[in-house]
Amino acid sequence: MDLHDLIAALPDGAVLTDVDLLASYRQDWARDPGAGTALAVVRATSTDDVAATLRWASAHRVPVIPRGAGSGLSGGATAVDGAIVLTTERMREISVDPVTRTAVVQPGLLNAEVKRAVAEHGLWYPPDPSSFEICSIGGNAATNAGGLCCVKYGVTTDYVLGMQVVLADGTVVRLGGPRLKDSAGLSLTKLFVGSEGTLGVITELTLRLLPAQPPQSTVVASFATLTAATEAILTITGELRPSMLEFMDSVSINAVEDELRMGLDRKAAALLVARSDAPGEFAHREAEIMAAACEKAGATEVFHTEDPAEGEAFTAARRLAIPAVEKLGPLLLEDVGVPLPRLGDLVSGVAEIAERNEVTVSVIAHAGDGNTHPLIVHDPTDADHTARANRAFGEIMDLAIALGGTITGEHGVGRLKKAWLPDQLGPDVMALTRRIKDALDPDGILNPGTIL
């Protein structure tokens, strides 16, 4: 494929074809072994660059793999042979408007950078994936990312008021804007959030912001059984809206304790970290209610602190769980969610699947919204072990679907979970999805193999 026209249409140095560089853009954090090798990587610096790339790709029917920070966990930014990997990592501008409480951001900014920039104006962008220090805001919008605060504050789509997006043929459109209410026309902004780069490439986002989060009170509770922990979760969410309600199982507690030596109870079957950001002393009162719920459910230890730094240390411990467990071996990362009353069934079902397949599965969870991350440890040098891990990976998604849940709460379908999507959505919703995809990307050049 002759790249001359593409190179000519873009700023100097935007098109990379160096073999080592291409290799570094082959995969995201899902490390899909089926990744191909791109023809070139385009590092866009503007909406015009993205539009020029898509016009060229459309004219030549070359696939385009949109890419943010490459921290995705479902393989949604996996290169395919002969494609252009289009990265927005160099598009990093932000402007904050404290009056409308909105920010206009380019997609390459990291989530943490957005949080910091708006904090300078006393404002807060809530969605907080555990990877917030390394994931891009564009990728967050593409996957409708979640995080720890979602139990009270919702997910990315709840904060996207508008966007600029480049369609498959290079047309640039502006959707929505800095308005809390807008019923003019179809809800296209919302359609593009979570579309994983299959409908267009987001080049700018208008985000809704909140006033700075008040200081949080934190409760940490250890449980001898999973049943006791899930009972505490249901009691807490039935009584109030915590600002965080996180779950770690025995494997993850020990993996994190190995890293941090912070005195977590290594014998516990489960640990809950719950927080309240209610104003003033109401945070303390809510924490007391949550502590009482844990005690009533039979917690072996309950710790309660008003110290934000101490609370943040436990939150950081929970955030560290995935990398800590990863030290046990490469992980297959699940992201299954269920309606909250089925959380216990999911957790016990995952234990049964782990036992039957003779693999280690650590479960961590955004417990308050029923979104869990079973982490399947596998040994890639052992073909039989890997086969059992892959079987467990599928069985856990089957279980979530059977419990009325979802195969992905916040990571997206990507390439790794698309085989299970029809089981969740059914043939009619898949057909509806295909109709929209074909209407917006008739040549199928945008992120082929993702979702569909």
Add this chain to the structure above:
Amino acid sequence: MDLHDLIAALPDGAVLTDVDLLASYRQDWARDPGAGTALAVVRATSTDDVAATLRWASAHRVPVIPRGAGSGLSGGATAVDGAIVLTTERMREISVDPVTRTAVVQPGLLNAEVKRAVAEHGLWYPPDPSSFEICSIGGNAATNAGGLCCVKYGVTTDYVLGMQVVLADGTVVRLGGPRLKDSAGLSLTKLFVGSEGTLGVITELTLRLLPAQPPQSTVVASFATLTAATEAILTITGELRPSMLEFMDSVSINAVEDELRMGLDRKAAALLVARSDAPGEFAHREAEIMAAACEKAGATEVFHTEDPAEGEAFTAARRLAIPAVEKLGPLLLEDVGVPLPRLGDLVSGVAEIAERNEVTVSVIAHAGDGNTHPLIVHDPTDADHTARANRAFGEIMDLAIALGGTITGEHGVGRLKKAWLPDQLGPDVMALTRRIKDALDPDGILNPGTIL
């Protein structure tokens, strides 16, 4: 058109062809003078009825006008000649799950009925159009309805987690579900919210609920000038998130006072009603901050109450504004919104348009989110006056677009505003909208003439 097959496919009495009954389903509250006469009205009692109707309509290429309670203000439920009006008013079931804090509701239930049913479980469905006692939850979803609480709590789409929807060809699909987080596939649920019956007919909604709203503190402030009132609005929203921040101008103050005799200041140029639902004494503290902002902006009178009944009386006064102003004559109802810093420009621009066209325009507003309802009083017996009113109607939308705003914040485009939609969205977004419409409703039978 032979209705025999349609009648046979539906329960006894579902298909109405009585001329008087057809007449009563011709228009919604927008009273579109261009309304046609339907072939028949179908009163569906189930998803199956809706599916059977759409299968029949699709086979015969008969237009279908989906209808909720008929309280729409944009003409989105206006009959066209030879169409089927498909009303969901008889689909009125609800089930509430306090554990997941969700409700599954059929579309015919009124917004107020949903609020009451969930309140029995100590829960709250926030969106609250002023018409909440007479508008249906299905219509709320179809228009992405808003209300008074949206400044803090968002709009309908923020509360719709899932739905059952019948597509143009009668296919029944289930989208989303009772999960706070779900990234599996395209965000189809969100696409159908606000689609005004042009993509499918919603037959069930899964709604997210919140714990019951705490008691509110209320501030009522009168201003001698519009400038002072808009200054107070910007100060308040810059300092906190009120649970309500409503604006009434002189015309609406006097119209409401004529009705209620509650002692509103008839000489005021503007009245603000602001509320806080922060927990415990924080509501009082926030009300003090808001009262101080009003005083600083030069309010002529500031009243502050902790009494919920008293606060509710002022809220009801604001809700009464549209019917009260309507006593001055038939109204052309606007629903324009702007980014908050442009609110003053919008209000003064509307006054200028009213003066230039020699018509009375009363402005009420959900001021905290920049969504205003200029109410244009006209005299339908006076052709010249009506022409001036219609000119003002268009000029106000032109002004909103010029200020970076929207022609509709919460009522929808319907038939009455569609001529202005291309000016707001531009040709590329209109083309994108058309592509999605054609993909989902290739024969164009769903609510033809609405939005597009």
